[in-house]
Amino acid sequence: MTQLLLFNVTNGLIIGAFYVLMALGLSLILNLSNVINFAHGGFLVIGGYIAYTITPYVGFWGALLIAPPLTAVIGLAVERVLIRPLYGRDPLYSLLLTFGLAFIIEDGTRFIWGAQGKPVTIPAFLAQPLSYEFFFITGYRLFMVAVVLFTVALLFLLLRYTRLGIRIRAGTLDLETVSALGVNVRALRSLNFAVGIYLAGLSGVLAAGQLGLEPTMGAGVLMPSFIAIIVGGVGSLTGTLLGGLLIGVASGLAAVFLPAASEAIMYVLMAVVLLIRPRGLLGEEGMMT
């Protein structure tokens, strides 16, 4: 029983780490640009398939380094051409546009790479379980968590100490003033969008190594990421981090005691949070209204 519990909590944490990576990207874009990026899952898929395509040439490590920035470049182009004209208009429009984009990306990947799942080969030494007793802790899973931890730490440092990060945080609070102070808001939004998409691409590569690839996998992680943001509190990246881990562990635990509810538990958690603390765990007053 202890082992089963540990197994599922570990599972939950790993899934939660995924949600965190996705939700942080979504959250960055939502906070600064007021855009709900429905195509975020699509960018995860693009990142994964790029990794799949280039792995034979550059190996897994190369793909891990190259695929996320490539995804970010695609994201940058999409932002420039499709989303930029919509800033300042009703958020309804960017929502609908990225919603349509998600369809196009899913269908496009199916068209290019086929509907069958595709595996991405990971280095052999990462695929081994670390010990016989804890068979579920493979090197790859530890590695994934380490990458996520490293990336999240880097992101928070970037936001805290670099000029770009400080501008992004300031823009989240009051974009107009930031613009009046002479910051190029267009470039800021583009860069911020690219950082968000980079995170989606990275989750795509990591997910590909663990689960393989399917064109529909993007839609599956989108909802949990939304919930992570709502639970953590809109406007707070630390909240998003907490929210992602929390729903990951909650669904891991639910898998032990009530397997059918492992998906539903996230929604229950969200409802409870909204009832007791409408602004989310770490959300600031006023951000949600």
Add this chain to the structure above:
Amino acid sequence: MSGEQARKLTVLVAIWALLLLAPYWMPPLGGYTALGTRVLVLGLAAMSVNFLLGFTGVLSFGHAAWFGLGAYGCGLMLKFIALSTPLGLIAGTVLGGVMGGLLGALIVRRRGVYFAMVTIAFGQVFYYIAFQWSSLTGGDDGLRPFSRQPLHLGFATVDILSDATAFYYFVLFCFALAVAIMGFILRSPFGRTMLAIRENERRARFLGIPVERHIWIAFTLSCFFMAYAGSLYALVNNFADPRGLHYSQSGDFVIMAVMGGMRSFWGPLLGAAVFVVLQDYLSSVTINWMSFVGLLFVLVVLFFPRGLLGVIRRKSEA
């Protein structure tokens, strides 16, 4: 009667004439009556979304949940409790409307994108329930078998099950009923208040309007209309599908409303007609219809944000 009123009356007469005569002019144009029935039902759903989106300015992106709940309510009634079409309609409408009203109370203080996000996430709850609770709902396969029942009017029996034309007129009657109520509400002082909130929420608040309560009422009414449309949809298909509750279905309804014209009463019906016919055609000629539907979203947002009726209206004003 002023020119404006006369124009409105002409348009109204034209719309109803088109709808009433649909079984006669659609087949020669390559359509079929069942397609017209679908347009009516999905159009009503899009109009219900627009009741909230276009007239109160509140974006719910999870309205498919109430649509789907209506369908399941209607189906469960017909399958397990009573073989009666009107009872099925009532059951579906009440189930979806009441659930919508309850959840609405929880989320009504959120605004803008956050409201949209919370409605999406909560809508998915019902999708998972329908998906997981297979013993009751049939899970992934959907709820079946059940079928709409002939109507007993006392003096006559109308066979809406096998007679497609009779069923079309039955749906048109139900549609007219809902649309009349919707129009009546929008003309009432309450409807004017909805518009005031849409135009300037802060000013409405300063005028002493309890904005939260009004938005909640508008949300709940829209959920009832939505569930009613969903019940009708269950009757159309003799089947209730969990995908009818999914957020992608909500997206379809919103795009119908936007494509037709959010600011107009009849716009969403036009949007639904275009969407249904296009989807029907695309899925018969290409397997990549998803891309085309996605492309439609992108094109509408970039080039027709005011919708078809918005474009026509602007042209006629210019």
